[in-house]
Amino acid sequence: MPDRTGRYPQEDEGWTLSSAPGPEHWDDWVEFDAAAWPRKVERRYSLVPTICFNCESGCGLLAYVDQFTGKIRRFEGNPVHPGSRGRTCAKGPATINQINDDERILYPMKRVGERGSGRWVRVSWDNALNDIAERMRAAIVEDRGDEIMYHVGRPGHDGTMDRVIRAWGLDAHNSHTNICSAGARLGYALWHQADRPSPDHERARFILLLSAHLESGHYFNPHAQRIIDAKSGGTQIAVFDPRLSNTASMADHWLPTWPGTEAAVLLAIANVIIDEGLHDRDFVRRWVNWEEYLRAEHPHAYERAQSLGGAAAGSDGVDVFFEVVRELYKEFTPQFAATESGVPAAKIIEVARAAGRARGGLSTHVWRSAASGNLGGWQVARCLEWLVVLTGSVATPGGTNLAAKDKFVAAPFAQPPAQDKWNELAWPREYPLSHHELSFLLPHFLKEGRGRLAMYFTRVYNPAWTNPDGFTWIEALRDEKKIGCHAALTPTWNESAYWADYVLPMGLGPERHDIMSQETAAGSWIGFRQPVLRTFRENRGEEFEFTWEANPGEVWEEEEFWIELSWRIDPDGSLGIRKWFESPYRPGEKLTVEDSYRWIFENSVPGLPEAAAAEDLTPLEYMRRYGAFRVEKDNYRFYEKEVEPDAAGIEPEASGAEPDAPGIEIDGKRLTGFATPSRKLEFYSPTMVDWGWPEHAVPGYIRSQVHWSGLDRDAGDVVLMPTFRLPTLIHTRSANAKWLVEISHRNPLWIHPVDATRLGIRTDGLVRVNTAIGYFVVRAWVTEGMRPGIIACSHHIGRWRLPDSPGTDKWASGCVTLTEQVTGDDGSRWRVRQLEGAGPFDSDDPDSSRIWWTDAGVHQNLTFPVQPDPVSGMHCWHQKVRIEPARPSDRYADVLVDTARSHEIYKEWLAQTRPAPGPDNLRRPLWFTRAVRPTDAAYKIED
Ligand code: SF4
Numbered sequence: 001m002p003d004r005t006g007r008y009p010q011e012d013e014g015w016t017l018s019s020a021p022g023p024e025h026w027d028d029w030v031e032f033d034a035a036a037w038p039r040k041v042e043r044r045y046s047l048v049p050t051i052c053f054n055c056e057s058g059c060g061l062l063a064y065v066d067q068f069t070g071k072i073r074r075f076e077g078n079p080v081h082p083g084s085r086g087r088t089c090a091k092g093p094a095t096i097n098q099i100n101d102d103e104r105i106l107y108p109m110k111r112v113g114e115r116g117s118g119r120w121v122r123v124s125w126d127n128a129l130n131d132i133a134e135r136m137r138a139a140i141v142e143d144r145g146d147e148i149m150y151h152v153g154r155p156g157h158d159g160t161m162d163r164v165i166r167a168w169g170l171d172a173h174n175s176h177t178n179i180c181s182a183g184a185r186l187g188y189a190l191w192h193q194a195d196r197p198s199p200d201h202e203r204a205r206f207i208l209l210l211s212a213h214l215e216s217g218h219y220f221n222p223h224a225q226r227i228i229d230a231k232s233g234g235t236q237i238a239v240f241d242p243r244l245s246n247t248a249s250m251a252d253h254w255l256p257t258w259p260g261t262e263a264a265v266l267l268a269i270a271n272v273i274i275d276e277g278l279h280d281r282d283f284v285r286r287w288v289n290w291e292e293y294l295r296a297e298h299p300h301a302y303e304r305a306q307s308l309g310g311a312a313a314g315s316d317g318v319d320v321f322f323e324v325v326r327e328l329y330k331e332f333t334p335q336f337a338a339t340e341s342g343v344p345a346a347k348i349i350e351v352a353r354a355a356g357r358a359r360g361g362l363s364t365h366v367w368r369s370a371a372s373g374n375l376g377g378w379q380v381a382r383c384l385e386w387l388v389v390l391t392g393s394v395a396t397p398g399g400t401n402l403a404a405k406d407k408f409v410a411a412p413f414a415q416p417p418a419q420d421k422w423n424e425l426a427w428p429r430e431y432p433l434s435h436h437e438l439s440f441l442l443p444h445f446l447k448e449g450r451g452r453l454a455m456y457f458t459r460v461y462n463p464a465w466t467n468p469d470g471f472t473w474i475e476a477l478r479d480e481k482k483i484g485c486h487a488a489l490t491p492t493w494n495e496s497a498y499w500a501d502y503v504l505p506m507g508l509g510p511e512r513h514d515i516m517s518q519e520t521a522a523g524s525w526i527g528f529r530q531p532v533l534r535t536f537r538e539n540r541g542e543e544f545e546f547t548w549e550a551n552p553g554e555v556w557e558e559e560e561f562w563i564e565l566s567w568r569i570d571p572d573g574s575l576g577i578r579k580w581f582e583s584p585y586r587p588g589e590k591l592t593v594e595d596s597y598r599w600i601f602e603n604s605v606p607g608l609p610e611a612a613a614a615e616d617l618t619p620l621e622y623m624r625r626y627g628a629f630r631v632e633k634d635n636y637r638f639y640e641k642e643v644e645p646d647a648a649g650i651e652p653e654a655s656g657a658e659p660d661a662p663g664i665e666i667d668g669k670r671l672t673g674f675a676t677p678s679r680k681l682e683f684y685s686p687t688m689v690d691w692g693w694p695e696h697a698v699p700g701y702i703r704s705q706v707h708w709s710g711l712d713r714d715a716g717d718v719v720l721m722p723t724f725r726l727p728t729l730i731h732t733r734s735a736n737a738k739w740l741v742e743i744s745h746r747n748p749l750w751i752h753p754v755d756a757t758r759l760g761i762r763t764d765g766l767v768r769v770n771t772a773i774g775y776f777v778v779r780a781w782v783t784e785g786m787r788p789g790i791i792a793c794s795h796h797i798g799r800w801r802l803p804d805s806p807g808t809d810k811w812a813s814g815c816v817t818l819t820e821q822v823t824g825d826d827g828s829r830w831r832v833r834q835l836e837g838a839g840p841f842d843s844d845d846p847d848s849s850r851i852w853w854t855d856a857g858v859h860q861n862l863t864f865p866v867q868p869d870p871v872s873g874m875h876c877w878h879q880k881v882r883i884e885p886a887r888p889s890d891r892y893a894d895v896l897v898d899t900a901r902s903h904e905i906y907k908e909w910l911a912q913t914r915p916a917p918g919p920d921n922l923r924r925p926l927w928f929t930r931a932v933r934p935t936d937a938a939y940k941i942e943d
Contacts, residue, residue, distance in 0.1 A: 020062075020076070020077065020079035020086045021047065021079075022079065022080075023080060023625065023626060025047070026046070026047035026048075026049075026062070026625075027046060027047075028044060028045075028046070028067075029044070029045045029046070029047055029064070030042055030043070030044050030045075031043060031045070043066060043068075043073075044066075044067040044068065045064045045065060045066060045067060045073065046065045046067055046536055046539065047062045047063070047064060047065070048062070048063045048065055048530070048532045048535050048536050048539075049061070049062055049063075049078045049080075049081075049528070049530075049625075049626060049627025049628070050062075050063055050509065050510045050528075050529050050530050050531075050532055050627060051509065051514065051516050051527045051528065051529035051627065051628075052075075052088065052091070052092045052095060052509060053095075053154075053156050053508065053509025053510075053529070053733075054091035054092065054094070054095065054509070054730050054733060054734060054737075055089075055091060055220055055730045056154060056218065056219070056518065057083070057084070057218075057219045057220055057221055057222050057518060057520065058083060058084075058516035058517070058518045058520075058527050059077065059078075059081065059083060059084035059087070059088055059089075059092055059221055059222065060077060060078030060080070060081025060083070060084050060086075060527060060627055060628050061075045061076070061077065061078055061088065061092055061095065061509075061510070062075065062076050062077065062078045062627075063075055063510055063532040063536075064076070065532060065533070065536045070533070070536070070537070072096065072099055072510070072532055072533070073096075074093065074096050075088075075092060075093050075095045075096055075510070076088070076092075076093065077092065078627050078628065080626055080627075080628060081525070081527060081627065081628040082521075082523070082525040082628060082630040083219075083222045083518060083520035083521065083525055083527070083628075084221055084222050084225075084520075085222075085225070087221055087225055088221060089220050089221045089224075089727060089728075090727065090728050090739070090740060090743070091728065091729075091730060091734060091737070091740060092221075093739075094734070094737040094739045094740045095508070095509060095510060095737075097736065097737040097738045097739055097740070098491070098492075098508050098736045098737050099508060099510065099511075099552075100845070101492065101736040101737075101738075101809065102843040102844050102845050102848065103492070103493070103736065103806075103809045103810065103843070104491055104492050104505070104552075104736060105490070105491060105492060105493060105503060105505040105555075105806075106505060106552055106553025106554065106555060107122045107505065107553055107554050108122065108123050108124070108125055108127075108128045108502065108503070108504050108505065108554065109121065109122060109123065109502065109503040109504075109806075110122075110123045110127075110128065110501065110502055111500065111501050111502075114478075115477070115478045115480065115499050115500075115501070116474075116478050116498060116499050118498065118802060118804065118805025118806070118807075119805070120503070120805075120806065123502075125504075125554060125556070125564075128487075128502050128504060129561075129564055129565055129568055130568060131485075131502075132455060132485065132487060132502070132565060133565055133568035133569045135454055135455045135484065135485055136148055136168075136454075136455050136565075136569050137569045137570070137575075138454075139454045139455065140168065140169070140170070140569070140575060141575075144454060145168075145169070145170040145171075145172070145421060146170075146171070146172075146421070146423045146424075146425060146451060147451070147452060147453050147454035147455065147484070148168070148170055148172045148453070148454060148455045149172050149173075149174050149423075149425070149426070149453055149455070149456050149457065150164075150165060150172050150173055150174065150457045150459065151174040151175070151439065151442075151456065151457060151458050151459070151461055151463070152173075152174070152175055152176070152458075152459045152460060152461055153175075153176045153458075153459070153460040153461035153462065153466070153731070153732075154176070154460040154461075154731075154733070155175075155459075155460070156460065156509070156514050156516070156529070157514035157515060157516070157529075157558075157559075158409045158410070158514075158515055158516060158517060159409055159410070159411075159412060160412075160514070160558075160559055160562075161173065161562075161932075162931075162932045163412050163415060163416060163580070164562045164566065165419070165932055166415070166416035166417065166418065166419055166580075166932065167416045167566060167577055167580035167581065168566070168569070168577055169416075169419050169421070169576070169577070170419055170421060170423075171419050171421040171422055171423040171426070171427075171932070171934055171938070172423065173426070173437070173931050173932040174426045174437045174439050174442070175436050175437050175439055175931060176439060176461060176466070177435070177436030177437070177439070177931075178434065178435075178436050178437065178438055178439055178440055178868070178873050178874055178875055179372075179439070179440050179466065179467055179468070179874075179875045179877075180368060180372065181196075181218075181367055181368060181371070181372065181874075182372075182378075182434060182435040182436045182872050182873055182874040183371035183372050183374075183377035183378045183380075183381065183435075183869060183872045183874035183876075184196070184366050184367055184368070184371035184372070184377070184378065184380075184381040185378075185381075185435035185436070185872070186378040186381075186433060186434075186435045186871065186872040186874075187371060187377075187378040187379060187380065187381025187382035187383075187384075187385065187872075188381050188382070188385060188402075189435060189928060189929070190378075190382055190682060190685045190687070190688070191382065191385050191389070191676075191681050191682055191683075192394075192402055192674045192675070192676060192681055192682070193674065193675040193676055193927065193928075193929065194402035194403055194404045194405070194675075195403070195435055195929060196218075196367075196402075196403035196404075196519065197364065197365055197366075197385070197388075197400050197401070197402070197403060198400065198401040198402060198403045198405065198406040198407075198519035198521075198522075199223075199363035199364055199365050199399075199400045199401075200363055200396075200397060200398050200399055200400070200401060200521065200522045201223060201226040201227045201229075201230050201363050201521070202226040202229055202230055202398075202521060202522070203230070203361065203363075203397045203398035203522070204230050204235050204358070204361050204362065204363035204398040204399070205235060205357075205358035205359075205360075205361030205362070205398055206235065206236055206237075206238070206354050206355050206357070206358035206361065206362050206363075207227060207230060207231075207235055207236070207237045207238070207363050207364070208237075208238050208240075208351070208355055208362065208363075208364045208384070208387070209227075209237065209238070209239045209240070209247060209251075209364070209365055209366075210239075210240045210241075210262060210364075210365070210366035210369050210370050210371070210380065210384060211239075211240070211241055211245075211247070211366065211367070211368065211369030211370065212239075212241060212243075212245035212246065212247040212248070212369075212724065212725070213227065213247055213365050213367075214227055214228070214245075214246060214247035214250055215245065215246040215247055215725075215726075215727040216245075216247075216724070216725035216726065216727050217247075217365060217367060218365070218367040218368075219518060219519075219520050220727065222518070222520035222521060223365070223520065226521055228250075231250070236252040236253070236354055237250065237251045237252050237253070238251060238252065238253035238254075238255060238351045238354070238355070239251040239253070239254055239255065240255045240256075240257045240262055240265070240369075240370065241254070241255075241256065241257075241369070242256045242257060242258065242259060242721065242786065242787040242790045242792075243256075243721065243724060243750065243785060243786055243787075243790075243792050244256075244783075244784075244785035244786070245724070246727070253347065253350065253351050253354070255341070255343045255347060255348070255351065256342065256343065256787045257341040257342065257343055257370075258340065258341050258342050258707075258708055258719075258787070258789070258790070259370065259373055259374060259704060259706050259719055259721060259790065259878050260370065260373065260374035260375070260376070260377075260703065260704020260705075260706055260707055260878065261337075261340040261341040261342075261701075261704070261707070262341070262366075262370040262380045262383075262384075263376070263379045263380045263382075263383040263699075263700070263701040263702070264332060264336065264337045264340040264341060264701045265337045265340075265341050265343060265348055266380070266383035266384055266386065266387060267329050267332035267337070267383055267386075267699070267700075267701060268332045268333060268334045268336065268337035268348055268352070269348060269351060269352040269355060269387060270329070270332075270352075270383070270386055270387055270390055271326070271329055271332055271333065271334075271352075272334065272348070272349055272352035272353065272356070273352055273355065273356040273387070273390055273391065274322055274325065274326065274390070275326075276352075276353065276356060278353070278356025278357060278359065278391070279322075279356070279390045279391065279392075280359055280360065280390065280391055280392030281318060281319075281322075282392075283389070283392035283394075284318060284321070284322075284389065284390065284392075285311055285315075285317075285318040286311070286666050286667065287389075287394070287639065287666075287673075287674075287680055287681050288321075288389060288680060288681050288682075288683050289676075289678040289680040289681065289682050289683060289684055290311075290318060290321040290683060290684070291305065291310060291311055291317075291321075292678055292680075292684055292686070293321070293324075293683060293684030293698070294320065294321060294324065296684065296686065296689075297684070297697070298324050301320050301321075301323070301324050302320075304320050305317035305318070305320035305321065308320065312667075313667040313668075328698070332701070333345075334346075334348045334349050334352075342787070355387055355391065356391060358391060358393070358398075359391050359392060359393070360391065360392050360393055360396045360397075360398070360399060361393060361396065361397070361398030361399055362387060362388055362391045362393040362398075362399060362400065363393070363398060363399060363400050364384050364385075364387065364388055364400050365400075366380060366381050366384050368723055369723070371874070372723065372874055372875070372876075372877055373704075373706075373721065373723060373876060373877045373878035374702075374704035374705065374706065374876055374878055375702060375703075375704050375705045375867075375869055375876050376701075376702025376703070376704065376869065376871075377704075377869065377872070377874060377876065378869065378871060378872040378874065379696070379699060379700055379701060379702050382699045382700075383699045383700075383701070385400075385699075386683070386699045388400045389681055389683070394639075394681065395635070395636055395637050395638060395639065396636055396637060397522070397634070397636055401519070401522065401635065401636075403519040404519075405519075405524075405635045405638055406519035406520075406521070406522060406523060406524050406635060407517050407518060407519045407524055408517045408524040408525065408526050408605075408631045408632070409517060410515060410517075410526060410600045410601075410604035410605055411600070411603075411604045412596065412599070412600060412604075413584045413596070413599040413600070413603070414580060414584065416580050417935075418933060418934050418935045418938075419932070419934045419935070419938065420934060420935045420937055420938050421934060421938055422923060422934055422938045422939070424450065424451070425442065425445055425446075425450060425451045425453075426438065426439070426442075427923070427924070427930075428441075428445065428450075429915045429916040429917075429923065429941075430870075430910060430913035430915045430916075431868070431870075431871075431873040431913060431915075432691055432915065432916040432917075432918055432922075432923055432924045432925075433687075433688075433691060433693075433871055433872065433873075433924070433925070433928070434871075434872055434873030434874075435872055435873070435874075435928075436873070436931060437931065438868065438873050439463075439467075440463070440467045440468060440469075440866055440868075440875050441866060441868060441906065442463075442476070443469075443472045443473050443475065443476035443477075443482075444472065444866065444903060444906045446476050446479075446482040446483075447472070447475075447476070447482075447826070447903060452481065452482055452483070452484070453482065453483045453484060454484040454485065455484065455485050455487070456483050456484075456485065456486045456487070457486075457487050457488075457489060458486065458487075458488050458489065458490070458496060458497075458500070459489040459490070459506070459558070460489075460490070460733070461496070462494040462495055462496045462497075462731075462732040463477075463496050464477065464495045464496040464498075464499070465494065465495040465496065465732055465799070465859065465861070466731055466732055466861065467861065467875075468861055468864035468865065468866050468867070468875055468877070469773070469861075469862075469864060469865055469866050469897075469899070469902045469906075470495070470859075470861060470862040471828070471830045471862060471897045471899050471902075472827070472899045472902055472903070473496070474499060474830075475827070475828065475899060477496060477499035477500075478499050485501050485502070486499070486500040486501050486502070487500060487501065487502040487503075487504055488500040488502065488503045488504070489504050489506045489558065489561070490503065490504075490505070490506060491505055491506055491507065491508050491511075491555065491736075492735065492736045492808075492809060493801070493806050493807050493808055493809070494732055494735075494808055495732075495799070495800065495801075495807075495808060498802065498805070498807060504556070504561070505553065505554065505555045505556065506555065506556060506557065506558050506561070507531065507547065507548075507551055507555050507556065507557045507558070509529060510529075510530075510531065510532040511531050511532070511533075511547070511551045511552075511555060511557060512529065512531055512547060512557030512558060512559070513528075513529060513530055513531065513547070513557060513559060513593045513596075513597060514528075514529040514559075515527065515528055515529070515597070515600065516528075516529060517631075522633075522634045522635065522636070523630065523631075523632050523633045523634050523635060524630075524631045524632045524635070525628055525629060525630045525631060526605055526608075526628065526629050526631055527627060527628045528597070528623040528624070528627050528628065530623075530624060530627070531547045531550060531551065531557060533550045533551065534547050534549075534550035534551075535624055537550055545592075546560055547560060547593065548560070557593070559593050559596065560593060562581075563581045563590065563591050563592075563593075566578065566580070566581045567581055567590060583595045584599050585598075585599075594620070597620060597623070598618075598619075598620045601618075601619035601620050601622070601623050602618075602619050602620070605619070605629065605631060606631060607629075607631065608622065608623075608629050608631075611629065638672060639671060639672050639673050639674055640671055640672070641671065641672045642663075642669055642670060642671060642672075643662070643663030643670045643671065643672055662679070663679070664679035664680065675927070676927065677927055683698060683699070684697055684698055685697055685698070687925050687927075687928075690918060690919050690925075691914070691918045691919075691925065692914040692918070693871060693914065696871070704876070704878065705867065705876055705878070705880065706719040706878045706879070706880050708789065710880065711789070711880065713789065715882060716759055716882045716883050716884055717880060717881070717882050718751075718755060718789055718790060718791050718881060718882075718883055719789065719790045719791070719878055719879070719880060719881075720769065720771075720790075720791050720792070720793065720860075720878065720879040720880075720881045721790060721791070721792040721793075721877075721878055722792070722793050722795055722860055722861070722864070722877055722878070722879065723795055723877045723878075724792055724794050724795070725794070725795070725796065726744050726794050726796055728740045728743045728744045729741075729744050729796035729797070730796070731795075731796065732799070734796070734812075735799050735808055735809045735811065735812035735813065736809045736811070736812075737811075738811045738845075738847055738848075741809075741811040741812045741838075742811075742853070744796070744797065745797060745812065745838060745853050745855055745856060745857065746779075746797060746853075746855040746857050747778070747793050747794040747795075747796070747797035747798060747857040747858060747860075748764075748778065748779045748780060748781035748793070749767055749769065749778045749779065749780050749781060749791050749792070749793050749883075750781055750783055750785065750786040750791060750792040750793070751767075751780050751781070751782055751783070751786060751791045751883075752782075752783070752784060752786045752787060752788040752789075752790075753782050753783075753784060754788045755788055755789065755791070756780065756782040759883060759884065759885070760885050761780045761782070761883070761885055762780065762782060763780055763781055763782045764779050764780065764781075765779065765780050765885060765886075766778070766779060766780075766885070766886035766890060766892060767779070767780050767883055767884070767885060767886060768883065768884050768885070768886045768887060768890055769791075769793075769860070769863075769881050769883050770881055770882045770883070770884070771863045771864060771865070771879050771881050772865050772879075772880075772901070772905055773863060773864070773865045773897055773898050773899070773901045773902045773905065774862075774863045774895065774896040774897035774898055774901075775863060775894075775895070775896055776858050776859070776860050776862070776863050776893075776894065776895045776896075777858070777886050777890045777891065777892060777893060777894040777895075778793060778858045778860070778892075778893075779892065791881075791883065793858075793860055795860070795861065796857075797812075797856070797857030797858070798856070798857040798858045798859035798860060798861075798893070799812045799813040799814070799856060799857070799859070800813050800814050800815070800816040800832070800834075800856070800859060801813045801814075801815055801816070802815070802816065802817070802818065803815055803817070803835065810838070810841045810848070811838065811848075811851070812838070812856060813838070813856055814834045814835075814836060814837045814838065814856035814857075814893060815834070815835045815836050816832050816833060816834050816835060816893070817832070817833050817835060818830060818831070818832055819831040819832075819833070823898070823900050824900055826899070826900040826903045826904075827898065827899030827900030827901070827902065827903055828898075828899055828900070829896070829897070829898050829899075830862075830895075830896070830897045830898075830899065831894075831895070831896050832859070832862065832893070832894065832895035832896075833891065833893075833894055834856075834891065834892065834893040834894070837854040837855055837856045837893075838851055838853055838854055838855065838856045839851055839854060856893075857893070858892070858893045858895070859893070859895060862895050862897055863895060863896075863897055864877070864879055865901070865902045865905035865906065866902065866905070866906050866909065867905070867909055868906075868909050868910070870909070870912040870913045870914070916941065917941045920940070921940055921941050922939050922940060922941070923938075923939050923940070923941055924939055926939055
């Protein structure tokens with residue numbers, strides 16, 4: 001079975017999903033048709049495993065394919081998937097809505113008329129591919145490779161695009177990460193290079209969550225089920241969140257911290273842990289670079305520590321470090337943290353003691369929330385990890401591992417070499433320490449004339465809607481001088497595709513191949529997303545050349561698109577591109593997706609060939625049958641492993657993988673350690689010093705742009721938290737899922753009764769929310785589930801479409817007009833007015849005539865200026881806003897934005913940066929990871 005040990009994963013974990021059919025039944029599963037009740041009508045199904053694509057968790061799905069009709073009837077959880085263990089959230093089964101969505105795009109479309117005219121004509125894939133290939137070939141041949149950009153929201157695959165972009169020899173990758181998780185990533189990376197945590201919630205003795213991880217955190221369903229399992233076993237949970245989320249309501253300790261003060265509370269908790277002797281002194285002695293810190297910043301203390309034996313086993317040297325730390329953080333008393341955050345000091349002390357007593361078993365997580373809302377949010381993640389380090393909970397059972405240790409990325413065949421280029425449109429010099437591309441600033445860079453794009457791909461990415469400052473995006477997307485050609489690769493229409501030149505339909509999750517692995521628990525697994533109908537029909541003996549032949553209409557899968565495109569860019573192989581897209585099994589012939597995955601499963605996944613052979617299957621057949629494979633069960637305390645005597649020396653790889661682990665001498669043994677310059681956990685970061693931020697050399701507290709001291713409450717100032725997720729929706733990917741939209745279709749403004757009364761606001765009353773660049777009008781929900789002084793609005797909702805043209809699915813969108821008044825070279829004044837909300841419409845789906853809701857929500861992100869943190873580059877989402885009851889001329893969902901003002905604010909934030917070069921004329925520290933990492937030479941600034 002899928003485990004290397006031959007057991008179902010849930011058996012190992014003492015759990016069974018009794019109602020799920022086991023794999024032995026998947027070829028022919030019989031059940032009664034619920035719709036035929038009370039008659040007993042048998043239906044026969046083939047169950048085909050695939051992977052959900054409605055968030056990043058990568059849960060296993062089983063598609064129930066009706067053997068008689070050949071159609072997918074529904075989706076349920078795959079019980080042998082080690083991450084999700086047969087369970088899904090609401091969004092997994094709703095995949096069937098997306099497959100059957102009447103408004104989905106089935107054929108390639110090309111615009112006619114001006115960009116944004118809303119007029120389209122169907123074209124052949126050949127025409128689209130040839131035109132795009134010609135543009136790309138010209139850019140590559142003419143050394144304009146920086147004019148090609150692939151901009152992805154949710155990749156849904158591990159490494160595929162890295163390989164494609166490297167094969168082109170370009171630095172062409174852009175992502176969404178700086179509006180998502182870049183803040184937390186920097187905070188974690190400074191400690192140990194790995195930029196994400198992997199909490200082992202299941203075995204934790206105490207769980208500390210910043211934000212709503214139960215219902216909407218990173219890895220929703222896989223984490224939520226393990227948190228609840230732990231809670232059922234008596235583990236306590238503490239949650240920081242100014243909003244009474246579902247997670248906070250399930251917690252033992254709710255700490256409604258003022259946004260951006262979390263680091264102050266975490267430092268106070270650390271102080272209590274140290275003061276009360278709850279810290280793991282020996283772990284810190286062995287694994288923290290405290291000697292480096294003392295030597296650099298406290299030489300006298302360093303000498304004293306050395307005289308006490310330094311970091312040697314049994315010495316008292318480390319106590320000198322703790323003395324210095326006490327002095328360093330002496331202002332962070334529980335009382336100070338209480339004043340900053342509004343959380344009572346007694347509660348902070350209580351949580352500190354519980355966290356300290358969990359010693360070795362403290363599992364924690366912050367992903368977006370505080371780390372993505374605030375100036376200095378990266379310090380929140382860094383301070384949270386300080387608690388993990390202090391309690392000796394790094395990569396322990398029940399502790400918090402490094403994400404890279406619980407995620408398995410399989411190597412592809414014939415990896416192209418790293419590119420020797422650096423694209424400053426994605427990685428500008430102002431942000432040498434950013435943890436991902438400055439993607440959301442792209443239109444401002446184009447406005448400033450930093451470059452142009454000849455060919456721009458958007459993929460699972462809707463920047464005009466998802467990013468802040470969407471009208472600046474629209475101004476760039478419609479300008480052919482800035483973007484020569486824009487191809488939106490998407491299964492459904494969205495607000496950005498409207499301004500594209502091509503809209504090319506790509507398969508939904510169950511209509512394409514990918515491999516997935518996520519750090520959902522201790523240990524690692526690999527999942528196989530496969531096109532369900534193709535697999536079903538191939539199992540019955542049919543043959544296909546391309547996946548689109550089995551998909552609806554002419555819906556392609558992305559990987560086949562890139563293979564075809566790359567062959568057309570380099571038809572004779574003279575550019576050196578085509579060879580990377582030739583089959584490893586049939587030299588000189590075109591690669592197929594089957595070749596790709598066959599090779600990976602045969603060669604890159606430890607244990608899989610043996611497990612497959614045990615069942616008389618090839619590795620590919622095994623993955624097609626089960627959809628998932630556990631690679632490693634537990635990977636605790638990897639840093640303590642002894643290094644082989646002949647291990648390689650320190651040689652950071654150009655591949656972007658972790659540097660070779662050369663080991664570090666600890667207590668007389670050569671151990672693996674961490675992938676930092678010191679090979680230890682870096683409490684003290686020489687990198688921050690070297691790159692111009694010495695005041696942030698250690699974990700600390702930075703007051704946010706929304707600190708309470710900057711508000712005039714009497715004038716109506718409050719803090720808007722615009723980032724919270726709903727468990728039923730996911731960014732812009734769920735508008736085509738009618739079940740989900742029926743559950744969630746409005747985003748009222750959460751406001752505490754104290755604020756509502758003071759400002760004359762009542763539930764369902766209209767409120768004008770004034771931001772720095774405009775305003776939006778929304779309905780209020782007066783609730784004690786929100787802290788006074790803070791308001792919140794969920795970010796999923798407020799989708800819109802324009803009249804008389806294809807657009808966002810009608811289940812979820814309102815029809816609006818956009819009005820523009822040009823105010824100068826730097827921008828315009830834009831107005832959105834809703835003509836109608838949601839309502840019944842004609843389609844082949846009878847449910848579309850039954851829409852009972854009218855609300856389609858409000859698009860708030862349009863009204864936010866960009867606020868890039870000067871260190872991490874993360875957009876600081878929280879807004880200082882002024883609210884008032886709506887004015888007589890205001891209507892629900894109105895939006896007004898001044899893009900000239902947004903460009904001014906962009907410049908104000910940009911002015912806070914400390915640009916590269918750093919030491920050795922580098923653009924970025926060599927030891928920092930980077931998406932699609934170029935050669936070391938490309939890190940050097942040559943001019
Ligand atoms: S948690 Fe994410 S991957 Fe899992 S079922 Fe829900 S949407 Fe799908």
